Amino acid sequence: HENAVFILHDQLNLDAWPSRVREEKPLLIFIESAAKGNALPYHKKKLVYLLSSMRHFALECAEAGFPVHYHSTQNHYDHVLKDLLSVNGDLNLTFMTPSEWDSRERLRKVRTEYEGRVEEISNNFFFANPEEYKDRVKDGWLMEYFYREMRRKTGYLMNGENPEGGEWNYDDKNREKLPEGYPVPAIAETKPDEITKEVIEMVEEWFPDHFGKSEIFTYAVTRRQALYRLNEFIEERLDEFGPYEDAMVQGKYDLFHSQLSVYLNNGLILPKEACDKAVEAYENDNARLNSVEGFIRQIIGWREYVRVYYEAMMPDVREVNHFNFTKKLPEMYWSGQTKMNCMSECLKPVIDDGYSHHIQRLMVLSNFSNLTEIDPRELNDWFHFAYVDAYEWVVLPNVLGMSTFADGGVLASKPYVSSGNYINKMSNYCKHCDYKISKKTGEDACPFNYLYWNFIDKQRETFSQNGRANFMVNMFDKKSEEDKKAILNSSDMFIKTLETM
Ligand code: FAD
Ligand code: SF4
Structure with a gap:
């Protein structure tokens, strides 16, 4: 045999x-x-x-x-x-x-x-066995508790039973805007060899109408090249990964992110290797705790958790649509063409390279889709085909569970929506935009500003069921009748125009 x-x-x-x-x-x-x-x-x-x-x-x-x-x-x-x-x-x-x-x-x-x-x-490319956690995750077990269990299990950043430094999570230190002109190290680029060149030709021939571009391909394609990138990240960017994790900067796409999801998700790098190296950098005083904890949490926390969620929720979760949104994804998600600077800045690296970092995905591209009432399943498909690191097990929980609240609150406690204030706080995009972030309604006002309140009003039932978010409904209700009308009018107009684009 x-x-x-x-x-x-x-x-x-x-x-x-x-x-x-x-x-x-x-x-x-x-x-x-x-x-x-x-x-x-x-x-x-x-x-x-x-x-x-x-x-x-x-x-x-x-x-x-x-x-x-x-x-x-x-x-x-x-x-x-x-x-x-x-x-x-x-x-x-x-x-x-x-x-x-x-x-x-x-x-x-x-x-x-x-x-x-x-x-x-059985699949051995992950830390956790989904069978052990599936039922709890389905019942709404929060990522934070799953993560603590994974910390105990792996022993990463643990002092016996206690977390290193006394806290499990240092995210309060990880919300800084990148100072103007702050230097960001460049990421290695791999030149396509003969094999890659041949594949580029084949892809152009087999899939000519697919999304994005094949030109200027710089991804690593071997384990050796991917490990080089892992080491480069650990040495040059991990230390500042934490503080600037949520920052966004005009014309800069990688910042201090690892760009390793692509390699982790097809096995060129194993998650344990990435975590071992990050913890080693902390132990050798080469990276601060809030950065290393943040990085480890993304991998043994979020990455593993979404996989368990996928195992727990499939296949019915493919059809969830909590808000019953039915609109089509606007053309800009293909072309990148829009007057909204934040949107075009976040779409550009996706169209060029099939990548953008977490906050761009969550707080700009998904946020906008939610606020304009796009069918979450359309958005999910888009995230699935547009990103190099996307596979159904990871994209679906992030989109239908986390960013759109389409599952009605199994994964997230509330929909990820925000006004332009958040984008303005975490980026310098608004300075380069035709819309005015300071204006709340009207033609030249930032669309996120009125769309956000419109969403809160229309989806008040969902928000009212959540203690923290209910506060936003009360804030909307306290606005003057005139302001409310202007918000709803601006939103109606914007959404209608978007549909005809
Ligand atoms: P870093 O910021 O350097 O983070 C380190 C690693 O942590 C990542 O490489 C990744 O493996 C892991 N990680 C971090 N957050 C998550 C998360 N929420 N879920 C799973 N892994 C996580 N990640 C994918 O790998 N594939 C996807 O298709 C994908 N789609 C997403 C869609 C939306 C709407 C959102 C909000 C997030 C999505 N993510 C996805 C999670 C996250 O945005 C990416 O993993 C991350 O941006 C990849 O870039 P990086 O390697 O530079 O990450
Ligand atoms: Fe985006 Fe509004 Fe800022 Fe323009 S003003 S970049 S649309 S948040």
């Missing part, structure tokens, strides 16, 4: 596979599926990244002595696997539980059809 292992595009690291795979060197199967690439109009750079890193990985495995079967198909990969199993009666196949639902369904069907010859092993 010949043993084979099917490796999906987001499982590219043999250290996360059982030791027997490394030792026995079975046949490794990789499949490029155009059908999968066409499921959504995925960003061209995302496809280039996934295909190039898979090709590089397969080559490395071959160089390490593994027999490799690399297949390219217009079909879905389960068709290829079924063909292989039918033609080679002696073949036994192992796969690791895919992180995404649809792939899992497809592979499980193969397993059923070829009962006894196909083995599924």
